[in-house]
Amino acid sequence: MASIIDLSLPISTLLKTGTAAAHEKAEHSQGAGWLTRGELDREEYVRFLMMLYHVYDTLERALDKHAANSVLQPTYNPSLLARTPSISSDIAYLLQTPESSWQSHPIHVELQSSPPGPFAAYKSRLQELADSQDPSPLLAHAYVRYLGDLSGGQFIRRRLAKSYNLEDGSGLSFYDFRQLGGTGSSTMGDMKKIKDWYREGMDAGVGDNDDAKAALLEEANVAFELNSGLFTTLRPPTGSASVSPAQPPL
Numbered sequence: 269m270a271s272i273i274d275l276s277l278p279i280s281t282l283l284k285t286g287t288a289a290a291h292e293k294a295e296h297s298q299g300a301g302w303l304t305r306g307e308l309d310r311e312e313y314v315r316f317l318m319m320l321y322h323v324y325d326t327l328e329r330a331l332d333k334h335a336a337n338s339v340l341q342p343t344y345n346p347s348l349l350a351r352t353p354s355i356s357s358d359i360a361y362l363l364q365t366p367e368s369s370w371q372s373h374p375i376h377v378e379l380q381s382s383p384p385g386p387f388a389a390y391k392s393r394l395q396e397l398a399d400s401q402d403p404s405p406l407l408a409h410a411y412v413r414y415l416g417d418l419s420g421g422q423f424i425r426r427r428l429a430k431s432y433n434l435e436d437g438s439g440l441s442f443y444d445f446r447q448l449g450g451t452g453s454s455t456m457g458d459m460k461k462i463k464d465w466y467r468e469g470m471d472a473g474v475g476d477n478d479d480a481k482a483a484l485l486e487e488a489n490v491a492f493e494l495n496s497g498l499f500t501t502l503r504p505p506t507g508s509a510s511v512s513p514a515q516p517p518l
């Protein structure tokens with residue numbers, strides 16, 4: 269049953285309540301389970317990071333390009349939020365290659381030559397918004413990724429550290445954030461402060477614009493769908509009972 273949406277609420281509240289069902293679906297998908305339980309084969313986790321690298325690269329270039337947009341400007345803070353550089357350094361660490369050369373690794377070459385449909389769809393949607401007259405729906409994409417990384421990401425980090433032997437923190441910089449207004453690493457309390465700052469920024473940028481609120485809510489649900497799509501591209505863990513037939517070696 270369609271729920272009634274009260275557009276007088278601030279966008280931060282609308283996004284949280286209006287994407288709760290899509291969050292539930294993404295969180296409980298098979299691929300999310302493999303990821304969060306640290307069950308993905310190490311190479312498959314790297315392949316997932318490579319897809320995220322391109323998603324963030326497309327998103328963050330678009331946010332740079334439209335930094336002055338009034339809806340996007342209050343939450344535009346690449347030195348705090350940008351994930352492209354940290355994902356690149358994690359991939360290089362996990363593959364034990366210099367950062368300048370992971371893009372020629374066979375896993376990446378395969379991803380580029382035959383990109384899975386949902387991965388291509390995610391990048392296309394972001395590029396379409398980057399190129400459009402009204403790029404403000406990019407805020408919905410930034411919200412879905414960054415607030416997710418600042419929330420569930422911290423739980424995932426602990427599981428990955430155990431599974432892939434990364435307990436000294438190397439290879440996990442994707443999940444690290446600087447403190448708001450500082451240079452040190454964020455604790456969970458600092459992450460909450462960043463999330464509150466982000467919500468305030470969204471509310472300030474969107475204000476009382478009901479059309480913008482409705483468009484952002486719709487786009488945030490699209491963003492969750494695109495993330496669920498990415499999870500469907502994950503190859504089952506080779507130790508899993510659901511591997512049938514056996515996966516070819518990477």
Ligand code: VER
Pocket residue numbers: 280283284291294295296300301304411412413415416417419420421423492495
């Ligand atoms: Fe979510 N998430 N999440 N999440 N998340 C929280 C908040 C939150 C969790 C846990 C939590 C995704 O998946 C997971 C998102 C976005 C996303 C908690 C709070 C787990 C354990 C998983 C498992 C994979 C995914 C896939 C996404 C989107 C890419 C957002 C945007 C938020 C903030 C909600 C808000 O507005 O406060 C414990």
